[in-house]
Amino acid sequence: MARIIGTSTDSEQRTQCLKGKDEYNNFSEDLGSLLSNTIVHGDVMEVLKSVPDESFHLTFTSPPYYNARPYSTFENYETYLSFLEDFFRVLHSKTKEGRFFVLNTSPVIEARLSRQHASKRYPIPFDLHPRIQKHGWEYIDDIIWVKPEYSAKNRVGGFAQHRKPLGYKPNIVTEYLFVYRKQTDKLIDWNIRSYPKDVVDRSKVREDYETTNVWHINPTHNKHHPAVFPEELCKRVIRYYSMVGDLVFDPFGGSGVLARMASVEGRSFFLTERNGDYFQYMKNTLERKLFEDVNFQTLSEFESRVISGE
Ligand SMILES: C[S@@+](CC[C@H](N)C(=O)[O-])C[C@H]1O[C@@H](n2cnc3c(N)ncnc32)[C@H](O)[C@@H]1O
Numbered sequence: 530m531a532r533i534i535g536t537s538t539d540s541e542q543r544t545q546c547l548k549g550k551d552e553y554n555n556f557s558e559d560l561g562s563l564l565s566n567t568i569v570h571g572d573v574m575e576v577l578k579s580v581p582d583e584s585f586h587l588t589f590t591s592p593p594y595y596n597a598r599p600y601s602t603f604e605n606y607e608t609y610l611s612f613l614e615d616f617f618r619v620l621h622s623k624t625k626e627g628r629f630f631v632l633n634t635s636p637v638i639e640a641r642l643s644r645q646h647a648s649k650r651y652p653i654p655f656d657l658h659p660r661i662q663k664h665g666w667e668y669i670d671d672i673i674w675v676k677p678e679y680s681a682k683n684r685v686g687g688f689a690q691h692r693k694p695l696g697y698k699p700n701i702v703t704e705y706l707f708v709y710r711k712q713t714d715k716l717i718d719w720n721i722r723s724y725p726k727d728v729v730d731r732s733k734v735r736e737d738y739e740t741t742n743v744w745h746i747n748p749t750h751n752k753h754h755p756a757v758f759p760e761e762l763c764k765r766v767i768r769y770y771s772m773v774g775d776l777v778f779d780p781f782g783g784s785g786v787l788a789r790m791a792s793v794e795g796r797s798f799f800l801t802e803r804n805g806d807y808f809q810y811m812k813n814t815l816e817r818k819l820f821e822d823v824n825f826q827t828l829s830e831f832e833s834r835v836i837s838g839e
Contacts, residue, residue, distance in 0.1 A: 571828035586775035666709035
């Protein structure tokens, strides 16, 4: 079991983050402010065409897990992998030197058509890994997100009855967070030294922190979206891999949990979401929940904004 170590409370940390947030946002690049606290309704690959290079400090996302949910219908597994590979390539150019990309995925099972067919399990994180590295992302860590067994689909029931070897199928209680850094010969210290001292001070992780790569976090359910991030997962990734005032990107925005947590943690956010219902859900809920204005834009509104620079 992972140990949690810390010296100050969550709310003390939050107050530190929010103090002087605007001040630091003024310090950051003008281009960043065009993207800041913006959610665009559109396909991520279309939206990224208008995003300036080297815009993002951190990306944390959970893409569709092949065709596991109704919001994606890829023709086949190879088409799915190629779509994401293309995304990893473009994301690399939109990310600042030496900064992080944290990808949450897990293998998925395609249900069998009938008792005469076998089910198929796709090892998504492991198939994606070489496609990510190929485009200039350096592998840093793999974090295992563990959920309670009661939240997992029961696969072991058959085995519990027959107890025959070869027919063993464990209940899946894990997902992966693969952590990558945009390749550079500069050390992490170089990234840290690019910030004013007070920003580094305010960004310090003073509260409890996780000491291992095994994170026990309960899943969250939301009746408006079938696959939402738990707030705790976002909070840890944001605190460990970005500084106060940074721009955090979620290309597969869904219900907008990352936007909410970025704002709570004193960071700015940029999200894209292709599905109109989920975009509308974020519009209905986020503005009430955040302390700041959010720019909700269509793809063409966003494109015009970038061109006009206002
Ligand atoms: C796994 S969910 C992400 C949920 C999100 N992490 C949350 O906390 O709510 C993936 C999301 O990506 C969206 N999506 C799928 N393909 C997309 C694309 N090409 N561009 C933008 N969004 C896309 C889906 O509509 C879905 O909401």
